[in-house]
Amino acid sequence: MDTAVKRSIKFTYEDYLHFSNDKRYEIIDGEVHMVPSPVPYHQDISWRLELTISTFVEKNGLGKIYHAPLDVVFSETDVVQPDIMFISKERLNIITERNIQGAPDLIVEIISPSSEYKDRVIKRKLYSKYGVKEYWLVDLEKKEVEVMSLKESGLETVKIYQKTDILESLVLKGIKIKLDEIF
Template sequence: MDTAVKKPIKFTYEDYLHFPEDKRYEIIDGEVHMVPSPVPHHQMVLGNLYLRLCEFVDKKGIGEVYLAPLDVVLSEIDVVQPDIMFISKERLNIITEKNIQGAPDLIVEIISPTSEYRDRVIKRKLYSKYEVKEYWLVDLEKKEIEVMALGESGLETVKIYKKTDILESLVLKGIKIKLNDIF
């Protein structure tokens, strides 16, 4: 009887490039995660946030804002597609013709029922590991946004903004987003 422990198969970015193009995938620590299509409310909130971020970033001339689907290659075995990402002017060199090579300064993930654990726990650890400076978790059901900033022990909650609050950012200094306009 074979008592050897089988190691799980680890996928790489090279494998990822051969996945079907009509689906969204992420690889976290070599494990493949299929990302389901978002629901209309998700897309509405995504669009509202994206517009506010683009207006601010363009007006200030401080970097670039992108939407999923766009590959963010953190390592050979960590490839994600955040809903929204901001890359500062000083770090535009991580933007390549095909993908983003490295951690964006700000990542926004909109939680769905199927992604909640992955977004709150797994991606928080992953983004901490790769030193994402700020991480926003958008909760559609609660109509709130949790803003986290990179601290000594990883991404730490700075504030949870409710629907009636005005969101502010440490990375995007001076931005003020009325969450009533987002949800």
Template sequence: MATSIIEKKKYTYEDYLKTPDDVRYELIEGELLMTPSPVPRHQRISRKIEFILEEFVTNNDLGEIFYAPCDVHLDNENVVQPDILFISKERLNIIGEKNIQAAPDLAIEILSESSAYRDLVQKKKLYT
């Protein structure tokens, strides 16, 4: 009996750019992953954190806050969209016209059952 081994395609940043605009994707270790729309509970939590951080960062002239969807381009096989991210004013040069071009100073992920492994293990490894 013949056994076929199907090699998984490794996607690149160029492939990522070709994905439809109406669906959120992340590229992790060359794997293209669809990210579903957040549920209302997630949005409530995100909004509260964003509000508190934005006020603190702005009042203290510390840098900039961004929120998803905002691409963080780490390398040719890794593009992620943290829920909320902070870039210190000393590193504002990593903010490009189309994306953030290095790991942020702070990345916040609001966990759900479906995203916990990706957020706590896979993405954490990419930021360090």
């Protein structure tokens, strides 16, 4: 086939709904990405972080917390499954019976060597494009959390918290997470 005539194939959310249920997939800009199953340490950190955030959110009546696998549908060609997400009570209308239709206020991704580029670069751009207000990248190897906030130019790093720090959020005002209790 002549490269001038070659067309790129884009997958949609409708295609995605027919994928195998025993694997996790994401679609970014119409390209399918299979998401490998997380390792136990990833799950430990995810659970502790989610429990801490959920307790704060419920105690203060701020909204809802969800975790993967749950589809966040930004568009027909952009569907992701963040590790943890927060949706404020003012925006609960984006929660549907089947998925989340739009940008959560906060997304947390726990990176691994195989997902690092996608989480740091591709998803950062994607989340910026669709208006995610705050994005946390949890680095298991470095035992740190990079907190980014949405600015005019996209998601920008506010602070990188180390294991000995107390993480604070612009979206979840008042939360203080002792990272040595998470890692």
